[in-house]
Amino acid sequence: MAKKKTRKPSTRKGNKKKQVVDFIKQIIVTACVVIVCFIAFWIGYEFIFPQDASSIGKKLESVEKGTEKNSGYPDDLYADTETDPANTDVPVISEPETIPFSMPDEVEMPRMESDRPEEIITRESFAVSYNRTYRIPNWVAYELTAQEAGSNKSSRSNKFVPDPELDGTPDTRDYSRSGYDRGHMAPAGDMKWSHQAMKESFYTSNICPQDHYMNQGIWNDLENKCRVWAKKHKSVWVVTGPVISKKMKRIGDTGIGIPEAFFKVLMYSTGTTLEGVAFVLENRNYEDSDLKKYAMPIDEAEKLTGIDFFHQLPDAVEDKMESELHLKKWGL
Structure with missing residues (x-):
């Protein structure tokens, strides 16, 4: 009586699981590389272009005083600005076209x-x-x-x-x-x-x-x-x-x-x-x-x-x- 051939257990299922694990690892590695590259780029940018804390303070101060352009106001309000010769970093608003009030009648009367x-x-x-x-x-x-x-x-x-x-x-x-x-x-x-x-x-x-x-x-x-x-x-x-x-x-x-x-x-x-x-x-x-x-x-x-x-x-x-x-x- 002839012996029946025994089949080796199939490895397809195991191979499939291994592929999924490898794919997830690849995603994690790629993400880590991207994050490391981003951090390296940011550190390099800060080194080359350092932010001056004092200049920020000046800008905030100028906004409070109304001399810095602020998105809360229409753009044309600051259309006519000139530079203060004493400080070229600070814009100065030019005089308005007319005095901002009506001249009183008989203003000369003391x-x-x-x-x-x-x-x-x-x-x-x-x-x-x-x-x-x-x-x-x-x-x-x-x-x-x-x-x-x-x-x-x-x-x-x-x-x-x-x-x-x-x-x-x-x-x-x-x-x-x-x-x-x-x-x-x-x-x-x-x-x-x-x-x-x-x-x-x-x-x-x-x-x-x-x-x-x-x-x-x-x-x-x-x-x-x-x-x-x-x-x-x-x-x-x-x-x-x-x-x-x-x-x-x-x-x-x-x-x-x-x-x-x-x-x-x-x-x-x-x-x-x-x-x-x-x-x-x-x-x-x-x-x-x-x-x-x-x-x-x-x-x-x-x-x-x-x-x-x-x-x-x-x-x-x-x-x-x-x-x-x-x-x-x-x-x-």
Whole structure:
């Protein structure tokens, strides 16, 4: 009887399991290689391009200050940036195209910070705060435009008369033989644009006793400068008047006070910012008529006069403009 052939057990199943294990090992090895390569690449990048922690701090600080571009704002807000020459790493936002507020009507009208008598009259050409105690103005305020400064419509009147709207303003004869000029606060040279404006400038409510050489010299130079500035900057706002004190001497039958000094405060707009300057001049002859020597920030003039100038401006704008003095902006 023939013997049956015995079959060897099949190895297909074992081979299949081995292939699966080998495939999983290959995946793990490949993943480890990728991770090692990534770590090596990152270490090499950090070595070649180290990150400056201080520069990050600067950027964060600039974002807080609003000078760094932030995705939370529209792109065009930072479209016009310029470089700060003192630090080329920090971008500086350029000035806006216009001042960020509407200029108040009659922004030139000041207010008294002391208890001083005043009667305010608004005319075609200027506003005047009249001091009945001393028979002179506390201040005169107006805007002088380039067109007005360049006009020759009306010639000089030279006819000083009492103010028809105010009782008790001086007669021109009160100045006779006093040794003082009838000094304009709002000058006739600024009023050539209107016959009425010229006439109003000769009301004695707009006049103060002024040293002759001052009136014809440095004060006249300053008045001429105001017209130059008005033409150059389209307009200037002017507040001018005497520095009033309790120890003033007097002239004439009506007892006109003789100021020890005079002030002239000016402001113009560049379209983006406001520039201001003040001048305080003693009531005397000046051999040196260099106006730059007598220019000061408006804040200083406020302390000397007791008058709050341009108070209708937003506080931040007023504070900045009145505390700074940019003589080059005024050609001084």
